[in-house]
Amino acid sequence: MAIHWQTLTRNPDLPSAYLKAAFNRKVTGERLPELGLRCSLSADPRHLAAYRERCGFGEGGMLPATYPHVLAFALQMHLLTDKHFPFPLLGLVHLRNRIQVLRPLGGVAGVRVSVHAQNLQAHEKGVTFDLVTQVDDPLGPLWQEHSTMLCRQARIEGLSQPVQAPAQPAEPALVAVHRWYAAADTGRRYARVSGDYNPIHLSALSARLFGFPTAIAHGMWSLAQTVAALRERLPRSNYQLAVEFHKPVRLPSELILSASAAGLDGQLALHGRDDLLHMSGTWGPVAQ
Known part of the structure; x- marks a missing residue:
């Protein structure tokens, strides 16, 4: 699937995404959109400090391996509530997560964060897809995440279940x-x-x-x-x-x-x- 990338000039706001999610409760299609979102983002020191304290990391020079997920969360929400996304956000179940730390995570500033969905699969309880998030700096890929999500409302004929x-x-x-x-x-x-x-x-x-x-x-x-x-x-x-x-x-x-x-x-x-x-x-x- 070829991804058509849309570059945003700023991080999208979350309230509008939640508003769209509240009114979108139905499955509207059977294919993932060929849409990806990109945005240049930086870690806010005060927010990072609050995240460290809340999640037990304490002070330290390296970025927590899970923090880029939070940095990209608004982009993820914007994609999942896009009018072309077929599955309602409310009710999605997070089944699996894979994080790859490709190079040491120093202070993240001015990185490019990208999000897209892929790998639509049948599941005994509905359908699953992967939400893929990547962080790049000027040297290339720095961090990547695959979040496997389950939509229980969807049933799509013709999809095969993944091999065990x-x-x-x-x-x-x-x-x-x-x-x-x-x-x-x-x-x-x-x-x-x-x-x-x-x-x-x-x-x-x-x-x-x-x-x-x-x-x-x-x-x-x-x-x-x-x-x-x-x-x-x-x-x-x-x-x-x-x-x-x-x-x-x-x-x-x-x-x-x-x-x-x-x-x-x-x-x-x-x-x-x-x-x-x-x-x-x-x-x-x-x-x-």
């Missing part, structure tokens, strides 16, 4: 490395630094409107907390971190992160009460 991956080898021993408590207001607090005000994260009342008995934590908050806890184990660059989101984290909740030893390759798991698995994943070198 072969069985994985036995997992190495994972050791508990961090434990934290996700308070009832975690979703609201993360929304203030991420811009993601999806009602399922904000309160029990708003979450019930979408079928959840209580508010659930953002998947990207869980991932950010995990990256912060593992920052001494992860390489500085040329690595990828791939996770799958399983059961949602109901707020409030206590979480336990387990991981393998530091090294070029590793595995992780995030569990909650009664050993409920919320997220699992791996890290390793980016294939050359």
